Amino acid sequence: MTKEYKTITEVSGPLIFLEKTEPVGYGELVNINLPDGTTKRGQVLDTSADTVVVQVFEGTGGLNSESGVVFTGETIKLSVSKDMLGRILSGAGEPLDGGPRIVPDDRIDVNGASMNPYSRLPPVDFIQTGISTIDGTNTLVRGQKLPIFSGAGLPHNEIALQIARQAKVLGSDEPFAVVFAAMGITNEEAQYFMQDFEKTGALERAVVFLNLADDPAVERLITPRMALTAAEYLAYEHDMHVLVIMTDITNYCEALRQMGAAREEVPGRRGYPGYMYTDLASLYERAGVIKGKKGSVTQFSILTMPGDDITHPIPDLSGYITEGQIVVSRELHRKGIYPPINVLPSLSRLMNSGIGKGKTREDHKAVSDQMYAMYAEGRDMRGLVAIVGKDALSERDQKILEFADLFEDRFVRQGRNENRHIVDDTLRIAWEILSELPMAQLTRIDNKFIDAYHPANKAKSE
C-alpha cells in the first residue's frame, strides 16, 4: 500500500520540500496529486531522515501544501516495445498522437547503466550521408556521436533531415530506425520535422519524443534519456541500427542550469552547473556498438552555439565528449552555399577507422588532408589579398587562393536532395579540384595514389 503524504513545507521554483516521510530512495519517481484532481510527476533529488527534496517535471503551478505526494518506490522507467515505431510521444513518454498507450514488453530505467568499455566494439562501418563535406572530410561511422554545431538562423534542420533521409551503410539493407528527441524546440520546427518524416515515409520507422518550447523545462531533462532508452532497446533487443537525432542540446543545457539555480547549487562557468560535463556525457556516451550485438546507436545531435561562440560552455563541453563536430558557418550561408559546413573547425575523430581500402578507397585520407591543408592556406590568402591585392601573391599562392574558391563552389556546395556517392562523386570531385593545383603542391599524397588517381595520370593511361 502506498502512502500519500501531505507534508509539503516549501515550494520553490520546480522543487518541493517534504518532511516526516518513511525512508525514500534517491532518484525515486514521485506522483503528486493536486487539489484540482490533476497529477504531476517528479523525482527525488535529496533524501534524508528529516527532509525530502522533489523536483517536479511538469512545473509546480497549482501546487499547494494540501497536495498529496506518493512515492512510487521505483526510478523513472520507460515502457518499451517494438510497436513504438511510428509513434509520437511527449517528452515524458506519454502518447501525443491520439493512439493507445504503449503495451510494454519491458520497462527500462531511463538513466541507463554505463556501457562497459570492455564490451564496446570500436565503430568502423562507414555511413554514407551523401554530403561531401561529411563523407569526404568528416566521415560518420556507425556507433559514433557527431553533433552539428550551428547558430540561430542557419539551416541545421535541413542538414539533419537530409542526413536522416540519405544515411546508409553501403551495400547493406539491415533494419534501420530513427529516434527523434525534440527538446524545447518550437511547434513550427517540430512540424517541419514531422512533415518531412511523413513525406519520406520515415515516420513508420521512427519514434518521436516531443518536448516543445512551452512544455516544462524540467521535463527536458528526461526527454533525451527516454529517447536513448528507446534507441538502446531497439538496437540491442531488436538488432536495429538506430540513428538518434536530438535537438536542441542548448535548450537541454538551459534547463539544466535552471534546475541548478533552483537547487541553489554553486554555479560553474556562465552559471551552468559544475557537473554539466558528466551530465552531458551520460547522454552522449550512450552511442556505440556492443560486441556480439547486431544493432548500434549512432547519435546526431543539433546544438546552436549562443552568439556563434564555439568556446561557450555548451559546445565546448560537448566537443570534449563527442567524437567530433560538424560546424555550420554563417559566412558560407551568407555566400549562398548549401550545406554551409565549414570543414576547418569540423572534425570526425572516428574518420580514420571508417575509411580507406575496403571501406571507401585507399587514397581517401590523403585526399582529405590535402584539401584541408590547401583550403586553410587559401582562406589565409583571402585575408592577405584584401590588404596587398592579388598581384602581390606568388604564382603558387594564387593557385591556392583559387583552390579555396573551387573547394567551396564544387565540393561544399550541393543540392538539398543531392545524394553523392563517396567514390563516384565525392572523391571524383575532390581529385578534379586538386588537379587544378601544381603537382608539387600535393605533398600530403603518396606518389602511388597520385599515379593511380590524379586525373592527369588517368587521362594518360586511358
Added chain:
Amino acid sequence: MEVKGEIYRVAGPVVTITGIKPKMYDVVKVGHEGLMGEVIRIKGDKATVQVYEDTSGIKPGEPVVNTGMSLSVELGPGLLESIYDGIQRPLKVLQEQMGDFIQRGVTANGLDRDKKWDFKPIVSGGDSVKGGEVIGVVQETMNIEHKIMVPPNVSGTVNEIKSGKFTVDETICVLSDGTELQMMQKWSVRKPRPVAKKLMPSKPLITGQRILDGLFPVAKGGTAAIPGPFGSGKTVTQQQLAKWSDTDIVVYIGCGERGNEMADVLNEFPELEDPKTGRPLMERTVLIANTSNMPVAAREASVYTGITIAEYYRDMGYDVALMADSTSRWAESMREISSRLEEMPGEEGYPAYLSARLSEFYERAGAVHSLAGFDGSITVIGAVSPPGGDFSEPVTQSTLRIVKVFWALDAKLSQRRHFPSINWLSSYSLYTNGLADWFTENVAPDWISLRDNAMDLLQQESELQEIVQLVGSDALPEDQQLTLEIARMIREYFLQQNAFHPVDTFCPFDKQYKLLKAISKYGEMANAALEAGVPMGDIISVESKDDLAKVKYEEDFESALNVVLTKMDAEFAKLGGK
C-alpha cells in the same frame, strides 16, 4: 572489525552516514547492495562518504559497514594486460558477471585468485630481508620479470621460503616473527610508495615523435603536460606515446574520456608490436578506463589507482610511463564532489586544494633508487582539456607550475591538418640542457646545433610572417624569402608526422637526425647558391627539394634519402653560380 551504522542522507554520489566512527578515507560499504564508498568528511556523529557507484533507489536507514581499510589496490603478478575501472575492478570480470552494462554492487578482485604463477625464490632460509627487498621472481610476460618484493613496511628473517606454482594469495614465505608473505600485496592508493632516494632524470624518453624527441624532449622520470582545446589531438598524442615510447611499462588512464577510445586501444594494442621487444604492446600495458559516464567518484580515484600501480613496477627497477587522459576531468570530479559537500569554492568553482592535489600527483613521478636497490622511473604525461582552449584557466595554470615540459596543442594547426598540432613557438622543455650530453653522445655531436638552428629558423619565420601579412611575400628580400621556404620545409617535412601512416607513425632517432640534417643541407646549399647569384626561382624549384617531402614515408628510408641527396648535389652543381 566490522561495525554497522546506517544511512542518514543521500544526495547523488554523496551519502551521509551515522552510527559508526570511521577514520578519514576508510572504505565503507553502503546500503543493502554494499556499494563501495570512501569517507571524505567527519562531522560530529555523522560522516560524509563519496560513493563510487550510482546511488539511485538508496534510502536513509539502510545499513553501512566500515571495512576499516583505506582505498587500496592489489599489487602482484597479473596486473599487466589488464583493463580496470577507477577502483581496480577488472572490466573483463565485470562483463562476465553482469553483461555489457555496468550494474552496481558488484565486487571483483583486482588480481585473479585462480591463476597460478611460477615463483622462483632468490633468498633462502635464514636470510634477513628489509622492506622492499626482492625475495623471488615470476615471469609475468615474455619480457617482464615480475619481482616479488617484501611490502615496504615489513622486515625480518626468512624462516621458510617456497618454490613452485602458486596463486597470488598463497603464502610463499614466512618470516621468523610469523609474518606470512604472499605474492600479492595491498597498498593504499593515496599514499606514495617509499623509495630509497630520488634521482635527477638524465635520460630522454624516446617517443619516435619528431617534434617531441627533437624539439621538446621529456626525460625518463620527468613530467609533461599536453593542454589543448577539443579536437586538437590530445588523445592521439597520448596514444602515440603509449605505443612508441621506449619504456618498459605503460599505465594508461582514461579518466572521464570516451568509451569508444578505450575500445580502440583495447582493439589495437594486442595487434601492435612494441618497437623495443617485438612483443604485442598489450603485454607491457595496464589500462584504467573510467569513462565520462562512469561514476564520478571512481573517476577521482582512477588517477591514484594508476600511479600506485606505476610505482609498484618502478620499485622493481622498470621505466614506467603513465598517461593520464585527461587530468581536467579528474579536476572536475574533485569540483563536483567539493560542490556537493558545499565547500567554499576557489577559482572557477574548483576547490581551493586543486593545486595541492595536482602537485602531490605529479610529485609521484621521478627517477628513483628503489628500496630493492634498483633504478626505476615514472614519467607522467598528463593531458589537460582547458575550457574553450583558454590556457589561463586554473587546471592548466596549476599544472604548468609543476610540470617541466609543456606541449601546447594548437587548434589552428589541427584545423589545417598539421599533426601533431603542437605549437613549436609556445611549447617548451626544461630538460633540453640536462639531456644535451646524452644527445651529443648517443645521437650525433652536431645534433644540438642542428636543433637550435631549426628552432631559430622557426622563430625567424614567425617574425617574417608578420611582415608578409602586411606587404606580401614578394616584397621581402630574397634571402628572407629563402628563410621562409626552409622554415616551411622544417614544418612540413620534419615536424608534421602522420600517426596513421604505417611507416611515419614511428620515427627512430637516427631517422630524425638524418631528416633534419638533409633539410639543413638544402638550406646551406641554397644560401650559398643565392650568394653566388643564382636566381631565387631556380633554387626553390629544384626537384630534389620536393622529393625530400616524401622520403619520411618510404619503407627503405636510408636509400630513398641517399637518392634525394645525390640528386640535390647534382642539381645544385648544375645551377652553378660563381
